[in-house]
Amino acid sequence: MQLVQGQREELLQALCCGGSAEGLESVIDLLLAWDLLVWEDYQDLCAPFQTLSSRARGLLDLACIKGESACALLLAACSRIFPESQKVVLSFGGCKPPLEVEVPHPATATQALRCHRPHLVRSLRDGITTALKALLDSGNFTIYDCDEVQLLLYTPSQQARCLLDRVQSKGESAAAILLQHIQKSKDNLTTPENEEHPAECLLYKKKLQSSLSAQSHFLSTYGGMENLSLDDIYTEGLLEVAQGSGEAQQPLGLEDILGHVGTLNEEADTVLVSGEAGSGKSTLMQRLLQLWAQGAALQEYLFLFSFSCRRLSAEEREISLRDLLFTHCCWPDRDQDMLFQYMLDHPHKVLFTFDGVDEFRLGFSDERKLCCPTQLAPISVLLFNLLQGSLMKGVRKVATSRPVAVTPALKRYLRKEVSLKGFSTEGIDCFVRKHHSDPAVAKRVLGSLQSNTALFGLCHTPVFCWIVSQCSRELLGCGRSPQTITDIYLMILQHFFQRRSSRWPSPDLGWLKGNAGTVMHLGRLALDGLWLSCFVFSGVELQRCGVTEEDICTGFLIHTKEHSSPESKHYEFLHVTMQCFFAALFIVLNNDIGRSTIQNLFYPQYRQDSVLARVCLGRCLSAGSQKGGPDEGAERPNLEITATFVSGLLSQRHRKLLLQTFPAPTLDIKCMQVIKALSKGMRKHFRSIPQPIQGEKKSMHAMPEFVWLIKCIYEMQESAFAKDALASLEVEHLKLTYCNIGPVECTALAYVLQHLKTSVGLQLDYNSVGDVGVEQLLPCLEICHSIYLRNNNISDEGIHKLIDKGIQCENLQKIALFNNKLTDACTKYFAELLKKKPHFLSLRLGNNYITAVGAEQLAVGLKSNRSLKYLGLWGNKVRDRGAEALAQALQDSPSLVWLSLVDNGISSAGACALAELIKSSKSLEELWLTKNCITREGVEYLLQALEKNTSMKSIWLRGNELSPEEVEEVTQRDSRVVF
Numbered sequence: 018m019q020l021v022q023g024q025r026e027e028l029l030q031a032l033c034c035g036g037s038a039e040g041l042e043s044v045i046d047l048l049l050a051w052d053l054l055v056w057e058d059y060q061d062l063c064a065p066f067q068t069l070s071s072r073a074r075g076l077l078d079l080a081c082i083k084g085e086s087a088c089a090l091l092l093a094a095c096s097r098i099f100p101e102s103q104k105v106v107l108s109f110g111g112c113k114p115p116l117e118v119e120v121p122h123p124a125t126a127t128q129a130l131r132c133h134r135p136h137l138v139r140s141l142r143d144g145i146t147t148a149l150k151a152l153l154d155s156g157n158f159t160i161y162d163c164d165e166v167q168l169l170l171y172t173p174s175q176q177a178r179c180l181l182d183r184v185q186s187k188g189e190s191a192a193a194i195l196l197q198h199i200q201k202s203k204d205n206l207t208t209p210e211n212e213e214h215p216a217e218c219l220l221y222k223k224k225l226q227s228s229l230s231a232q233s234h235f236l237s238t239y240g241g242m243e244n245l246s247l248d249d250i251y252t253e254g255l256l257e258v259a260q261g262s263g264e265a266q267q268p269l270g271l272e273d274i275l276g277h278v279g280t281l282n283e284e285a286d287t288v289l290v291s292g293e294a295g296s297g298k299s300t301l302m303q304r305l306l307q308l309w310a311q312g313a314a315l316q317e318y319l320f321l322f323s324f325s326c327r328r329l330s331a332e333e334r335e336i337s338l339r340d341l342l343f344t345h346c347c348w349p350d351r352d353q354d355m356l357f358q359y360m361l362d363h364p365h366k367v368l369f370t371f372d373g374v375d376e377f378r379l380g381f382s383d384e385r386k387l388c389c390p391t392q393l394a395p396i397s398v399l400l401f402n403l404l405q406g407s408l409m410k411g412v413r414k415v416a417t418s419r420p421v422a423v424t425p426a427l428k429r430y431l432r433k434e435v436s437l438k439g440f441s442t443e444g445i446d447c448f449v450r451k452h453h454s455d456p457a458v459a460k461r462v463l464g465s466l467q468s469n470t471a472l473f474g475l476c477h478t479p480v481f482c483w484i485v486s487q488c489s490r491e492l493l494g495c496g497r498s499p500q501t502i503t504d505i506y507l508m509i510l511q512h513f514f515q516r517r518s519s520r521w522p523s524p525d526l527g528w529l530k531g532n533a534g535t536v537m538h539l540g541r542l543a544l545d546g547l548w549l550s551c552f553v554f555s556g557v558e559l560q561r562c563g564v565t566e567e568d569i570c571t572g573f574l575i576h577t578k579e580h581s582s583p584e585s586k587h588y589e590f591l592h593v594t595m596q597c598f599f600a601a602l603f604i605v606l607n608n609d610i611g612r613s614t615i616q617n618l619f620y621p622q623y624r625q626d627s628v629l630a631r632v633c634l635g636r637c638l639s640a641g642s643q644k645g646g647p648d649e650g651a652e653r654p655n656l657e658i659t660a661t662f663v664s665g666l667l668s669q670r671h672r673k674l675l676l677q678t679f680p681a682p683t684l685d686i687k688c689m690q691v692i693k694a695l696s697k698g699m700r701k702h703f704r705s706i707p708q709p710i711q712g713e714k715k716s717m718h719a720m721p722e723f724v725w726l727i728k729c730i731y732e733m734q735e736s737a738f739a740k741d742a743l744a745s746l747e748v749e750h751l752k753l754t755y756c757n758i759g760p761v762e763c764t765a766l767a768y769v770l771q772h773l774k775t776s777v778g779l780q781l782d783y784n785s786v787g788d789v790g791v792e793q794l795l796p797c798l799e800i801c802h803s804i805y806l807r808n809n810n811i812s813d814e815g816i817h818k819l820i821d822k823g824i825q826c827e828n829l830q831k832i833a834l835f836n837n838k839l840t841d842a843c844t845k846y847f848a849e850l851l852k853k854k855p856h857f858l859s860l861r862l863g864n865n866y867i868t869a870v871g872a873e874q875l876a877v878g879l880k881s882n883r884s885l886k887y888l889g890l891w892g893n894k895v896r897d898r899g900a901e902a903l904a905q906a907l908q909d910s911p912s913l914v915w916l917s918l919v920d921n922g923i924s925s926a927g928a929c930a931l932a933e934l935i936k937s938s939k940s941l942e943e944l945w946l947t948k949n950c951i952t953r954e955g956v957e958y959l960l961q962a963l964e965k966n967t968s969m970k971s972i973w974l975r976g977n978e979l980s981p982e983e984v985e986e987v988t989q990r991d992s993r994v995v996f
């Protein structure tokens with residue numbers, strides 16, 4: 018008990034690690050299995066609306082109340098669940114799990130569910146759908162049970178727990194069916210866990226593990242500066258099944274990357290993790306390798322081979338797959354033939370990882386097929402055939418890429434696509450705390466971030482979060498807090514230079530001037546490399562660009578170990594975005610850079626998909642040194658990032674700094690060129706807007722490039738220019754769906770769009786706006802008559818802010834929030850909005866988590882509203898009580914035309930209340946009640962109500978509890994009832 022109490026803070030931190038509930042819930046699973054927690058304890062700990070930390074506190078308190086042996090079991094469970102990195106700071110006092118004899122043997126199926134809970138959670142997480150089907154088929158579960166289990170808010174492990182809890186509450190028969198099902202699935206598995214492997218394989222596995230363990234121990238970004246272990250700094254990122262894959266968003270854990278969730282094509286072997294620059298793809302891959310090497314995850318794979326596509330690009334020889342594995346990854350000391358044959362015979366035991374497919378010198382192509390694993394072929398042919406599955410079919414592959422490189426040609430071969438969205442708000446908190454050993458500093462950094470929402474938005478991208486944490490001294494000390502990406506990179510530039518010298522205590526005294534030489538050398542290297550997608554540089558190339566040993570010591574370049582031989586060291590930039598930043602500095606600060614370079618940067622002449630051969634190393638810089646023009650291979654996304662930095666550096670805010678090294682007239686000229694280029698780009702977009710068809714709104718569907726232009730304008734931070742750039746845009750509807758818009762993009766959009774002359778409908782469906790993004794959008798809400806934020810990971814907290822501002826916005830008439838994370842806690846805000854906005858027209862809240870409680874709160878606002886025409890609550894769970902409250906509140910509405918309560922668990926009692934609404938409403942035309950549980954009796958109420966209402970056009974009732982005969986009969990009676 019003393020250990021629990023004395024280490025309370027550390028235990029809490031470990032239980033809530035990374036903002037993920039998985040650690041805490043796994044500990045609870047064990048404690049249930051060991052009989053320490055009884056069912057009532059468990060229900061208290063898992064009561065809804067509790068934060069993660071209050072649940073963790075509850076668990077520690079409970080163990081202390083239960084006494085000494087409970088505390089010992091808690092510590093034993095923590096010791097079993099926590100990763101090594103967390104365990105080193107904790108003492109477990111040698112506490113052991115209970116002996117097998119001490120745990121009661123399950124006498125019934127429900128008891129077995131509890132005793133084997135940790136194991137069952139693991140077995141079920143990949144097979145929820147089939148388990149639900151078994152329970153549904155056996156009559157133990159209803160559709161409603163299945164819906165509740167498959168709530169999108171849950172991770173697969175949480176769905177498994179929810180399923181177990183439900184089965185537990187249903188009793189013996191359900192528990193027995195589930196156990197039978199699990200046993201059957203286990204028997205069907207072709208890969209028994211205890212499969213024996215030859216000793217040679219186990220030996221080679223060990224060698225692979227120790228090599229990967231060493232490779233993945235330190236986070237590469239810190240390579241040049243400090244040795245920070247991945248264990249200490251790794252923070253869970255937000256992972257979701259990619260949008261557009263047909264599946265709704267759902268948070269995933271690391272192991273789900275290779276699990277079944279989100280699978281689109283069972284025949285394919287490649288899983289793709291996509292994410293924007295700096296979102297943490299390489300780090301996530303490094304973590305996967307580390308967990309496998311430590312024996313902590315993916316143990317179903319006997320061999321794991323990891324490749325960096327950047328490094329593969331440098332392989333110019335023809336090579337066979339066998340050589341690729343053994344020479345690029347890990348050389349087997351003996352039995353090469355036998356090992357390779359074993360892999361060919363057991364492909365399901367092998368895992369390949371390919372980091373940075375977007376960095377490979379060629380775009381994916383499936384033109385040349387290769388099936389023979391010993392045949393020599395160019396590296397591109399090997400890579401593409403492995404990804405396609407023509408070579409070594411059955412071997413699972415995980416690849417990472419920026420989204421832009423995920424072409425339709427590649428998509429055809431993907432088993433599934435997972436999106437990495439950077440850090441959540443809790444993730445930022447967790448990362449900053451891990452980064453600073455002094456909690457007081459971490460607290461101040463977090464305080465500073467919270468007071469600057471634009472910066473906080475940027476920190477959702479891990480690489481920016483890292484820079485901000487790294488530069489905490491500058492952040493906390495400087496008067497002006499960074500707002501833009503350029504500000505952040507200037508901060509790290511200053512940080513690195515000042516770390517090496519105390520000569521430039523303040524920016525005004527010329528830290529940039531003092532380091533102009535280094536900036537120019539690295540800038541030249543960076544830009545020459547970028548034109549040709551070259552990210553790894555040899556000593557010769559460094560020399561050619563004048564990079565000195567002293568320049569290297571600044572820490573911006575890191576030593577590329579895998580590439581270097583004793584005679585020739587190779588280097589790469591700390592991060593590719595850093596290379597872009599140096600390239601931008603070079604463009605801005607170099608006298609010889611002319612108009613054509615800026616033009617080439619802003620008007621791409623070659624598109625990504627027309628990329629010809631990209632060459633890395635050796636050949637690249639000699640070709641790339643023809644200044645000012647990109648080679649065919651220049652990679653557009655990195656050039657766009659560079660252009661964004663160029664815009665930022667040329668903004669007036671940084672003028673004083675740049676004037677240290679460069680004359681004003683030349684900067685002015687470059688600035689004008691950029692402004693011209695951006696204006697031209699915007700006008701090009703506006704010209705592409707088609708004339709509206711009669712009766713339709715003038716609408717612009719923006720392309721991702723539009724978002725990039727907006728970001729460049731934001732970087733400039735000149736509101737007069739932002740206004741000018743939008744001067745000729747006249748649209749009523751601006752559609753920015755599927756444009757990868759996160760908080761950073763929202764800040765830029767709001768900054769620019771607030772200057773629109775006429776109000777617009779802003780459609781941001783299917784992006785990653787989130788609560789922080791919503792907050793960033795508020796400055797442009799004034800100009801929106803409608804805002805569409807479907808599928809954007811928004812919770813009640815974001816809604817609170819949106820509505821607070823929305824109430825003050827004259828124009829705002831429509832809000833659509835289908836498929837977010839809204840619960841009953843947000844409906845009181847909508848009620849307020851409905852009360853206070855006399856012209857509000859449409860509210861769509863479908864596919865959220867609103868129950869009867871929320872519907873009742875919403876009803877309070879609906880009662881006093883006289884304008885609402887459309888109300889959508891499809892896919893919530895308002896049930897009869899909610900339907901009654903809504904129907905009653907809407908009875909006097911003079912405006913309501915359309916109401917959707919599809920799939921809301923409404924039965925005949927609810928239908929009866931809705932019938933009263935139909936009787937009294939003069940405006941209602943359509944009522945959607947599809948997929949509920951209304952019986953013939955309930956339909957009768959509706960039919961009778963229809964007799965009294967002639968203005969009503971249709972009631973949709975498909976998917977209710979009516980027999981085909983009843984459907985026929987009802988349709989005959991009133992054709993307005995539609996099935």
Ligand SMILES: Nc1ncnc2c1ncn2[C@@H]1O[C@H](COP(=O)(O)OP(=O)(O)OP(=O)(O)O)[C@@H](O)[C@H]1O
Nearest residue numbers: 238250251252294295296297298299300479480483
């Ligand atoms: N999960 C994480 N935990 C801790 N730090 C992280 C995490 N993810 C990323 N970082 C930090 O952000 C930096 C950039 O991440 P990373 O290189 O993995 O991004 P990326 O998506 O591969 O970028 P790019 O597409 O530009 O190659 C890392 O070096 C590290 O400092």
